[in-house]
Amino acid sequence: MRDLFSLRGNTLSLKTKVRLLRLAARYTPLLELLRLKVRFSNGYRPHDRVSTEFYVWMMKHLYGSPAHRIVWANIFVPSELFWGLGLIPFYPEVGAAAAVGLGLAPKALEWADEMGVPRDLCTFHRVLAGLAGKDLFPQAGAFVVVNFPCTVAGQVLASEAFVRGSPFFTLDLPSSADDEAVDYLTSQLEDVAYRLAEISRMRYSKGRMREAIRLSNQARAYAVEAMELRKATPSPIRGSDMIGHLGMVIYLFGSRYGVEYYRMLRDYIARLRQEGHTEQEHQRHRLYWMHLKPFYQCDLFHLLENERGGVIAFEEHTAVWWEPLNEEEPFRSLARKMISHPSNGPVERRIEKVLKDVEDFRVDGVIHFNHWGCRQSQGALSVIRRRLRQEGIPLLELDGDCADQANFQEGQVRVRLEAFLESL
Amino acid sequence: MPRRLGYVSSYFPKEIALAMGYVPVRVMPAGVDVSQAEGVLPRNFCAYLKLVAAALLEESDSWDAVIILEEDESHRRLGDVLKELLPCPVITAELPLRTDEMGVGRFASVLKKLVASLEDGADPLSADSLAEAISQYNRLRRLWREARQRWLNAQLSTMEYHRLRMTALTSHPAVAEESFQDALSDVGESPPPSASGVMLIGGNAVKKPLLLMVEDAGLRVAAEDSDADEREFLGEIPIREDVATALHDLAHAYLNKPPSPRLCNPHARLAYLKRLMDERGVKGVVVSYYKFCDLNLAEYPLLARKFREWGVPSILLEEESYALSGQNRTRLEAFLEMLL
Numbered sequence: 001m002r003d004l005f006s007l008r009g010n011t012l013s014l015k016t017k018v019r020l021l022r023l024a025a026r027y028t029p030l031l032e033l034l035r036l037k038v039r040f041s042n043g044y045r046p047h048d049r050v051s052t053e054f055y056v057w058m059m060k061h062l063y064g065s066p067a068h069r070i071v072w073a074n075i076f077v078p079s080e081l082f083w084g085l086g087l088i089p090f091y092p093e094v095g096a097a098a099a100v101g102l103g104l105a106p107k108a109l110e111w112a113d114e115m116g117v118p119r120d121l122c123t124f125h126r127v128l129a130g131l132a133g134k135d136l137f138p139q140a141g142a143f144v145v146v147n148f149p150c151t152v153a154g155q156v157l158a159s160e161a162f163v164r165g166s167p168f169f170t171l172d173l174p175s176s177a178d179d180e181a182v183d184y185l186t187s188q189l190e191d192v193a194y195r196l197a198e199i200s201r202m203r204y205s206k207g208r209m210r211e212a213i214r215l216s217n218q219a220r221a222y223a224v225e226a227m228e229l230r231k232a233t234p235s236p237i238r239g240s241d242m243i244g245h246l247g248m249v250i251y252l253f254g255s256r257y258g259v260e261y262y263r264m265l266r267d268y269i270a271r272l273r274q275e276g277h278t279e280q281e282h283q284r285h286r287l288y289w290m291h292l293k294p295f296y297q298c299d300l301f302h303l304l305e306n307e308r309g310g311v312i313a314f315e316e317h318t319a320v321w322w323e324p325l326n327e328e329e330p331f332r333s334l335a336r337k338m339i340s341h342p343s344n345g346p347v348e349r350r351i352e353k354v355l356k357d358v359e360d361f362r363v364d365g366v367i368h369f370n371h372w373g374c375r376q377s378q379g380a381l382s383v384i385r386r387r388l389r390q391e392g393i394p395l396l397e398l399d400g401d402c403a404d405q406a407n408f409q410e411g412q413v414r415v416r417l418e419a420f421l422e423s424l
Numbered sequence: 425m426p427r428r429l430g431y432v433s434s435y436f437p438k439e440i441a442l443a444m445g446y447v448p449v450r451v452m453p454a455g456v457d458v459s460q461a462e463g464v465l466p467r468n469f470c471a472y473l474k475l476v477a478a479a480l481l482e483e484s485d486s487w488d489a490v491i492i493l494e495e496d497e498s499h500r501r502l503g504d505v506l507k508e509l510l511p512c513p514v515i516t517a518e519l520p521l522r523t524d525e526m527g528v529g530r531f532a533s534v535l536k537k538l539v540a541s542l543e544d545g546a547d548p549l550s551a552d553s554l555a556e557a558i559s560q561y562n563r564l565r566r567l568w569r570e571a572r573q574r575w576l577n578a579q580l581s582t583m584e585y586h587r588l589r590m591t592a593l594t595s596h597p598a599v600a601e602e603s604f605q606d607a608l609s610d611v612g613e614s615p616p617p618s619a620s621g622v623m624l625i626g627g628n629a630v631k632k633p634l635l636l637m638v639e640d641a642g643l644r645v646a647a648e649d650s651d652a653d654e655r656e657f658l659g660e661i662p663i664r665e666d667v668a669t670a671l672h673d674l675a676h677a678y679l680n681k682p683p684s685p686r687l688c689n690p691h692a693r694l695a696y697l698k699r700l701m702d703e704r705g706v707k708g709v710v711v712s713y714y715k716f717c718d719l720n721l722a723e724y725p726l727l728a729r730k731f732r733e734w735g736v737p738s739i740l741l742e743e744e745s746y747a748l749s750g751q752n753r754t755r756l757e758a759f760l761e762m763l764l
Contacts, residue, residue: 116728118721118742120468129725145688147521151496154521155722158688162726170688172521174530175494184530188522346516347504370466375718378466379501383508 032056047264051248054257061088067139068200072160074145074153076341077171078334080254080325081144084212085193086202090138092160093153094247096127100295100403104131109404122373123403125156132160140164142199144192146171149343149376167199173338175345185335193331210327212254217327219253222262223320229269230314231361234283236272239312240301241279243293249318284309285424288358290316290368291377292402300400303414308421313361316342321353347380351387358393364424365394372401396420426596427546428486432476432502433493434628434651434681435519437674439661440539442597443557445547446488450593452629452652453479454746464505470498471744472627472714477502480510487512489542493519495686496719515541521687523679531675532668539671554670555663560597565658567604568592572653574608576704578617582635582645589652620707620763621646623700625727627713627720628652633748634712634741634756641760646704649682649697657681685723693723694730701736708763709738710756737762 044052062070071082075093082089099108108130109123117129131137143161145154147170154170161168169192174181197204230236252258272278282305289312294300304310321342325333338344342353358366366388370378381397388395398416401407429446431438438448453475461477480490489512492503503516517538520527539549547553568589575585588607592600622643624630629652638645648654661677664670683692700706709731713720724740731738739759741752748756 116725116740118724118740120716120742121718121721125722147496147688148494148500149497151498151686152718152722154688155685155718158690159723159726162690168688170521172527172530175500175516175518180533184526187526347501372468373716375466375469375501375716376497379469379498380504381466382464383504386508 045264046268047245047261050257050261050264051245054248054252054255054261057257058088058251062090062138066141068141069202070138070141071196071200072137072140072143072157072166074150074157075250076146076148076150076153076173076338077144078253078337079251080212080216080330080334081189081193082196083215083254084209084330085196085200085204086208087141087196087200089251090140091247091250092128092132092137092157093124094250095137096124096131096403097247097295099127099131099136100124103296105296105403105405108134120373121156122150122152122371123401123407124371125152125373127403129156129160140166142167142169142196144169144171144196146173146338148173148175149341150374151376167195169195171338173344177336177339177345181339182332182335185339186332189331189334209330213325213327213330213333215256215259216253217324219258219262220320220322220324222259222266226262226266226269227314227320229266229273232273233286233362234278235280235286235311235313236269236278238279238301238305239287239289239315240293240305242312242318243289243315244295246292246317280305280311282306282309283311285365285421286311286313286361286363288312288314288316288354288361288363288366290354290366291374292317292371293369294400294402294405294408296403296405296408298405298408298410300410300413300417304417304421308418310417310421312367313363314357316354316357319353319357343376347383351384354384354388355391355393358391365396365420367396367398367420369402370397370399372399372404372407394420394424427488429489429491429542430480430487431491431493432473432499433491433495433519434656434684435493435495435678436491437535437678439554439557439561439674440535440549440671441491441542442560443547443553444539444542444549446542447596449595450652451476451479451490452590452594454632456482456746458745464509465502468716469501470714470717470719472717473498473502475714475746477506480506484510484512488545490514491538491542492516495519498718513541513544519686520679523687528672528676528679531679532672535671535675536668549667551665551667551670554667555665558661558670558674559663560601562660564592564597564601564604565660567601567608568656569658570608571604572658574611576617576646577614578644579611579614580607582639583632586632586635593652593656617644619644621705622760622763623647623649623697623704623706623709625697625709625711626650626652627717630712631743631746631748633746634710637748637753637756638710638760641757641764643708643760643763646706647700649700651684654700655682655684685720690723690726694727697727698730698734701734706736708759709736710759711738711740713740713742715742715744 070088072090075091079089105127108127111130112126115133117126143157145157147154171188287310322337342350426447429441429448430451432451441448456478458478460481461474494500507514518534520530574580591603622638629650630648661673683696
C-alpha cells in the first residue's frame with residue numbers, strides 16, 4: 001500500500017492528488033508505470049511488490065469494470081465469498097484508510113461535515129462518507145454488510161446503498177458459536193451468494209467457489225508459517241509496518257495474490273532469520289499491538305521503534321484466527337470463520353486471544369491504540385485492563401485517531417509512551 | 425418482595441419475565457450520577473448507555489437479574505462490563521437483524537436459551553403462565569393505544585401521557601393498567617388540536633425537558649418516534665397453548681415492531697416516518713440523540729436529506745446528559761420560533 005500511495009508527504013496539493021488518483025484509476029497506463037516502477041526499483045520487499053501489483057490490478061478493475069461486477073462490503077465480510085463468485089470486492093473502509101495515507105482525510109472530513117455526518121462517529125466512516133459523497137469511490141452493483149463487530153459500518157453503507165439505489169444485503173452474525181448459529185449464518189451466506197450471482201449475471205459455479213476456498217487455505221498456510229517465524233527473538237520484522245498491511249488480510253484471501261503475498265512474506269521473514277538480520281536493529285522491549293494505528297504521517301512509530309527500542313512482535317488484527325476452510329462446504333466454513341473472529345461475541349474471546357499471543361510471542365507489554373469513535377474495540381477495555389493486570393501484563397492505552405490527525409496529541413502520546421517503556 | 429428484572433432494549437418480550445415471576449422494569453435513566461459508569465466505560469461511549477449503566481449500578485442490590493439485548497456493539501460491550509460489576513446475573517442475548525422468518529426463528533431460539541438462563545431461582549415457564557402474561561400485556565397495550573389516541577386528540581396532556589407511558593414500562597402491568605384506567609376515566613371531550621405539529625425523534629425515549637420546551641413554545645408534539653412510544657410494540661399477541669409457539673409469536677411481534685435505525689433498512693424506516701408525518705400533520709422535526717450513539721447518529725444524514733426533500737425543516741440535538749444544554753436550548757428555541 002505504501003508504494004501505491006507514496007505520493008504522501010510530498011508537496012503536491014490536495015487537488016492535484018485527487019486529480020492524479022482519478023486519472024490513475026481511469027487511465028491504466030499510469031497504473032502500469034507505477035507497477036513497473038515498484039517491480040524494478042530497489043528497496044521494495046518482495047511482498048510489497050505483490051501488494052502493489054494487487055492494488056494496481058484492483059484499481060484497473062474497480063474503475064474499469066461494469067458496476068454489476070463490483071460489490072461493496074465492510075471489512076468483516078470474508079473476501080472469499082466475492083472471489084468465489086467471480087466478483088470484485090471493494091472495501092470502502094480500506095479505501096478510507098488509503099485516503100488517510102494519501103493525506104486526503106482533512107478534505108474528506110470537511111465534505112462529511114458538509115453532508116451533516118455527525119462528528120462523533122468513527123472517523124474512518126466519516127472519511128468514507130465524505131469520499132463516497134464526492135463520488136471518488138468506484139460504482140457499486142450491490143452492498144453486503146455484516147452487523148458485528150462494527151455496527152456503524154452497516155448503517156453508513158445502508159445509507160450509501162439507498163442513495164445509489166443499489167441492492168443491499170445484511171449478514172446477521174450470531175455471537176454464539178454453536179451449530180445452530182453456524183446453520184443460521186450459512187443459510188444467509190448461501191442466500192446472499194445466489195442473489196449476488198443473479199445481480200452480477202455471473203452464473204454460480206461450484207468449481208470457482210471451491211477454487212477460492214483452496215486459494216484461501218493456501219494463503220492461510222503461508223500466513224500461519226509467517227506468524228510462527230515472527231515468534232523469534234529478536235523480532236525479524238517491524239510490526240508497525242504489518243498493521244499497515246491489514247488491507248491484505250481483508251482483501252487477499254481467496255485470490256491468487258493472497259497465496260503469492262503470504263508466500264513472499266514467509267520467505268522474506270525466513271531469509272531474514274537465516275541471514276541473522278532484522279528490520280529493526282534496536283530492540284529493547286517486545287510489544288503486542290492491539291487495534292489499529294494512525295494511517296497518516298506521524299512520529300509515533302519513529303519514537304517507539306527507533307528512539308526507544310520498542311518492537312511490535314505481533315499485532316492483534318493481522319493474525320490468522322480461523323481453522324482451514326472446507327472446499328466441500330464453502331459457506332459453512334466461511335460462517336465458522338466469521339463467527340470465530342476474536343472480536344465477535346463476549347469480550348472473553350478477545351482476551352483469550354490476547355493472552356495466548358502474549359505468551360506465544362513472549363512480549364513484555366501490550367499497547368492498545370484507542371481509535372476515536374471505535375466502540376467495539378474500547379467498549380469493554382476496562383474488562384481487558386483488569387484481566388491483563390491480574391496476569392501481570394502491563395497495558396498502555398494510547399488515545400488517538402487512526403484517520404484524523406487533529407485528534408492525535410503527539411506530545412501527550414510521547415510522554416505516555418516513554419513512561420510506559422521506562423516502566424517495562 | 426417481587427423479583428425485579430431490569431432490561432435494556434425495547435425488543436425484549438417482557439411477557440417472558442412476568443411469566444417467570446419477575447417484575448420486568450425497562451431501565452429508563454433520568455437524573456443519575458454517571459461518575460461510576462465513567463470509570464468503567466470509555467469517554468466516547470454511547471452517553472445513553474452510560475446513563476443506563478449508572479442507573480443499574482446506583483441500585484445494584486435491587487436487581488435480581490438484568491437482560492441486555494445486543495442491539496449493537498455498544499450494548500454488547502455494556503453487557504461485558506456489567507457482568508463484572510453487578511451482583512445479580514447479567515444475561516446478554518443476540519438480537520437478530522433480520523425480521524423475516526429466518527430471523528424470527530433465530531430469535532425464538534435465542535429466547536428459549538434466555539428462559540433457561542433465567543430459570544435459576546425463578547418460576548419455571550409454563551404455557552399457562554406465559555398465556556396469562558401475554559393476556560395481561562395485551563390489555564395494557566390496548567389501554568396504551570387508547571391513551572395515545574386521547575393524547576393526540578389533546579384530551580390528555582403530554583405530561584400525563586408521558587407519566588402513563590413511564591409507568592407502563594417500569595411497573596407491574598397490573599399497576600400500570602390501574603393507572604391508565606384512572607387517567608382515561610377522567611378525560612373529557614375537547615376541540616381537536618390547532619397548533620402546528622412537531623415530530624420528535626429519539627433513541628430510547630425523548631427527554632421530558634424537550635417535550636416541555638416544545639409545548640411551552642405553543643407547539644404540539646404530534647409524534648414521538650422512540651423506543652418508548654411509536655417504536656414500542658403495541659399490538660396484540662395471540663394466546664397459545666404451548667410455550668414454543670408462544671415464544672415464536674413473541675419473537676415475530678417484537679422483531680417486527682415499527683422499524684428502528686438498527687435494522688439498516690432505510691426504505692422501511694423512511695416509509696414509516698413519512699406515513700407518520702403525513703398522518704399527524706407534522707411541520708417540523710426535532711431529532712434528539714445522545715452523543716456517541718452510533719446506531720441512531722449514523723442514520724441522521726440520510727434522514728436530514730429526506731426531510732429537506734419533503735420540505736420539512738429539521739434540527740439535530742446531541743446531548744451527553746438528560747438535561748438540555750444551554751446551547752441546544754437556544755438552537756431549539758430559534759427552530760421552534762421558525763415553526764410558529
